[in-house]
Amino acid sequence: MASSSSNLISLKTSDGTVFKVERALAKTMKTVQAIIEEADANIYMIPIHNVFSHHMDMIIDYYKLSVAGKSKEFSVEKLDNDELKDFLLAVHYLNMEDLFEVLTQAVADRLEKKSVGYVRKYFGIENDFTPEEYAAIRKKNDWAFKGDDIEPEEDEEKQEE
Amino acid sequence: MKMIKVDDENEGRLNTDIIFDILSRVPAKPLLDMKCISRGWHNIISNRSFIKAQLQNTQLDLNGFIVQDRYMISKRDIKTVSYIPVDSKNAAKLVHHTVFAFLPEDVVVLASCKGIVCCRSCLPSPNPTIYLCNPSNREWIQFNWSPPCDITESIALAFDFEPSKFKLVRLKRIELNNYEDEDEDEDDFFFTFELYCSETKAWRKSTEMCNCKDDLIKNRGIYIGGFLHWLTEGDQILTFDVENEMSLLIPVPVPLENEFRTVAACIGEYEGRLHYVQVSEQGLHVWCLEDLYEFKWILKDCKLLENFEAEYPRFFFNLKNRVLESEDTTNPWMNPLGFKDGKLLIKVAAELYIYDMKKDKMVHACSFLQLKPQSMSHPTVFPLSLTLVSLKDA
Numbered sequence: 415m416a417s418s419s420s421n422l423i424s425l426k427t428s429d430g431t432v433f434k435v436e437r438a439l440a441k442t443m444k445t446v447q448a449i450i451e452e453a454d455a456n457i458y459m460i461p462i463h464n465v466f467s468h469h470m471d472m473i474i475d476y477y478k479l480s481v482a483g484k485s486k487e488f489s490v491e492k493l494d495n496d497e498l499k500d501f502l503l504a505v506h507y508l509n510m511e512d513l514f515e516v517l518t519q520a521v522a523d524r525l526e527k528k529s530v531g532y533v534r535k536y537f538g539i540e541n542d543f544t545p546e547e548y549a550a551i552r553k554k555n556d557w558a559f560k561g562d563d564i565e566p567e568e569d570e571e572k573q574e575e
Numbered sequence: 576m577k578m579i580k581v582d583d584e585n586e587g588r589l590n591t592d593i594i595f596d597i598l599s600r601v602p603a604k605p606l607l608d609m610k611c612i613s614r615g616w617h618n619i620i621s622n623r624s625f626i627k628a629q630l631q632n633t634q635l636d637l638n639g640f641i642v643q644d645r646y647m648i649s650k651r652d653i654k655t656v657s658y659i660p661v662d663s664k665n666a667a668k669l670v671h672h673t674v675f676a677f678l679p680e681d682v683v684v685l686a687s688c689k690g691i692v693c694c695r696s697c698l699p700s701p702n703p704t705i706y707l708c709n710p711s712n713r714e715w716i717q718f719n720w721s722p723p724c725d726i727t728e729s730i731a732l733a734f735d736f737e738p739s740k741f742k743l744v745r746l747k748r749i750e751l752n753n754y755e756d757e758d759e760d761e762d763d764f765f766f767t768f769e770l771y772c773s774e775t776k777a778w779r780k781s782t783e784m785c786n787c788k789d790d791l792i793k794n795r796g797i798y799i800g801g802f803l804h805w806l807t808e809g810d811q812i813l814t815f816d817v818e819n820e821m822s823l824l825i826p827v828p829v830p831l832e833n834e835f836r837t838v839a840a841c842i843g844e845y846e847g848r849l850h851y852v853q854v855s856e857q858g859l860h861v862w863c864l865e866d867l868y869e870f871k872w873i874l875k876d877c878k879l880l881e882n883f884e885a886e887y888p889r890f891f892f893n894l895k896n897r898v899l900e901s902e903d904t905t906n907p908w909m910n911p912l913g914f915k916d917g918k919l920l921i922k923v924a925a926e927l928y929i930y931d932m933k934k935d936k937m938v939h940a941c942s943f944l945q946l947k948p949q950s951m952s953h954p955t956v957f958p959l960s961l962t963l964v965s966l967k968d969a
Contacts, residue, residue, distance in 0.1 A: 499589065506593055518593070522600035530608055537589060539613045551611045554713065 423450070424459045431467040432459065439477045444509035462508065469504040476513050485512070490520050495536060498524070595619060599628040602636055603690070603961040607711060626963045630736050635689060635960035637661055637916040641674065642946055643684050644954045650726060652697040654681035657946040658959075661918060661929060670941045677713040678706055684955070686732035688798045690962025693732040693743065695720055705730070707741070711961045718771075721778055731796025731803045733817045736964070742817055743771040744803055745778070748790060764788055766813060768820065785822035787813060793912075795955055799844045802867065806842050812851070814867070827851055828862045828872035838898055839907040843914030843958065850875070852911045852919060856899055858882070859911075861919075861932060876932050880909075887937055891923065905953075913956030920956055 423440040425433045440446050449460055476488045490498055502517045525533055534541065543551065589597075598606065598619065606629070610617045619625055639660040644653050658674045675682055675694065682694035690711065696704045703724045708715035725747070734741040747767045768781040789809035796803040798817075804825075805813040811824040828851060829835065840853040849864040851872070858879040862872045880895040894909070901908035913920040917932040920940065927940040946954070 502593070503589065514596075518596045519600050521597050525597070526601050526605040530612055533609060534612050537594065539616065541612065542614050543611065548611060551617070555607045555610060 423457075425465075425470070426459050426461045427465050427467045427470055428463060429466050431470070433467070433470050433474075435474065439474070442477065442510050442512070444511075445507060464507045465504040466500075469501055472501065473505070473508075473510070473513065476516075480512070485516075488516065490517065495524060499536070591615075591619075595625060595628075599625060600632045601629075602633050603629070603711060603963050604636070604638060606963060607961065620963065621965075623965070626965065627736075629963060635962060637918055638959055638961045640913050640920045641684055641687060641692070641957040641959055642912070642920075642954050643957075644946070645683075646953075650698065652681075652683045652726060654697050655947050656682070656684060659920065659927065659929075659940050670945045672947065674710050675708070677710075678708060678715060680704075682706060684957055685730045686795055686798075687957035687959050688732040688734040689736065690960045690964060691732065691734050691741070691966070692957070692959065693730060695724075695730070698724060698726050705743070707732070707966060709962065709964060709966055710959070711963065712965065714966050716966050718776070727794070729791055729794045729796060729805065731798065731805070733798045733801075733803060741773045744796065744815060744817065745769040745771070746791070746796070746805065746813075764790075766822070768815060768822070770817075770820070781820045783815075783820045783822050785813060785815075785824065787811065787824060793841055793955065795957060797842060797844060797849070799849050800847060802849075804842055804849055806840065812842065812849075825864070825867070825870055827853070828860075828874075838901070839910040841911040841914055841956075843919075845915065845917055850914060852914050854898065854907070854909050854911060856880070856895070859930075861914075878935075883937070890926070890928065890937065890939065894923070897924070912954060913958050915958035915960075918958075920958075922954070 422434040642657045681697045684694045686693040703720040705720045729746040766785040789807040803815045838854045851862040861876040863875045865871045884891045884894045897908045910922045919930040925943040
């Protein structure tokens with residue numbers, strides 16, 4: 415049984431796995447920290463919605479690297495774009511500042527190479543411009559720097575340098 | 576136990592705060608494209624506090640080089656302005672001349688700083704005007720160019736990202752007869768400084784003057800870390816502390832080898848520091864100014880002419896001999912024109928190349944003919960980055 419004076423906090427992910435993590439790691443999760451501080455009695459187990467066990471694995475990896483001063487070595491390269499988006503949502507829910515910054519930067523780095531059509535799909539955004547407005551905006555941005563060539567738009571990855 | 580509210584509607588979708596955070600880490604060029612994704616995104620990207628966050632989170636990337644020619648001796652300006660994108664794949668196909676077509680008249684480009692460009696009316700003009708513009712969003716502001724308007728004068732832009740804060744520094748060269756000396760033919764040349772402040776919206780003569788025997792070459796001032804730098808014909812770089820209005824002359828670096836003759840040179844910014852690029856019989860040298868007041872230069876890169884020839888035989892046949900034999904000092908065979916962020920625009924014979932110092936890679940940019948020049952020898956080059964900054968906030 416976990417008591418509040420113990421060094422380990424139990425976190426239960428959406429898929430039912432229980433992780434026992436150090437208090438210091440739990441402290442980096444502001445959402446969890448808020449739960450602990452507001453509880454009147456000792457907490458036995460804290461459920462974390464929207465967070466799966468594979469997310470917790472990566473969070474623990476990141477924590478171990480940062481404690482060792484090697485946070486730069488943390489990489490999300492092996493995640494595809496959708497997995498990265500899910501991970502970002504999980505970390506956002508847990509309100510973990512540093513890791514959140516790392517992940518938003520990773521998403522930004524991937525997005526800058528993508529076409530407009532892809533970005534729209536990725537975020538689930540509807541194009542609410544009228545065709546005339548849309549054409550006017552494309553024209554406004556394209557002429558200055560791309561001469562007569564306008565880059566292809568739909569669902570294509572832009573040529574990488 | 577307190578209940579945690581779960582945002583079920585947005586499960587799997589990122590909310591506006593997260594999108595704001597992600598987009599603020601994306602460089603300006605792709606962001607301009609993303610403006611057309613939706614009205615919401617268009618508004619986010621145009622928003623003033625978003626632009627401020629984006630400036631803090633990203634670095635300005637070199638997008639291309641503005642090239643404009645000028646007649647050596649003339650009272651008229653050349654109106655054509657060319658733009659060479661740095662994107663390695665399509666440079667030659669995309670050289671074009673409409674970057675400033677959004678301005679009310681043809682212009683001569685004077686300075687480029689952090690994505691903002693300063694230009695002026697072509698002379699002769701009934702109403703000489705100075706423009707400050709951002710080609711990324713086609714916005715501009717203008718004010719009168721106070722006479723006398725000299726076709727050769729240099730106006731430099733000192734722009735920092737405080738919104739609406741910029742200064743223009745107008746450089747003039749004057750001659751003062753020095754009658755105190757026994758040799759009455761001794762004339763001293765001085766540079767004078769006149770400043771325009773965005774806060775006061777007025778020109779004001781500075782009391783500072785700089786005694787310099789040489790005139791400017793590659794007539795443009797570069798703003799780095801509070802200082803403006805101009806290259807002179809001699810072996811000094813004219814430098815002006817904009818805030819404190821003090822000038823100094825920084826000697827250019829000279830390597831220790833004997834028989835070193837600089838054939839051509841240019842200056843530019845890289846990693847927040849002034850760099851000096853020189854071509855000589857020893858090849859291409861790129862120096863970094865480590866300490867401004869100590870005049871301390873460090874050699875960052877050097878490449879022999881023979882190596883350029885060996886690695887790019889199609890471009891540089893017989894390069895070393897041509898460089899050394901070239902007698903026309905106003906139009907050197909190999910001429911570095913503009914440098915920024917490790918990329919050098921260099922003219923060799925009648926072709927332009929972009930040399931990437933970091934990757935040690937040379938690509939052909941375009942032929943001089945594509946720039947539609949009217950004289951062929953004195954292009955002024957301005958590196959340009961893209962920025963979302965709005966001048967209307969002034």
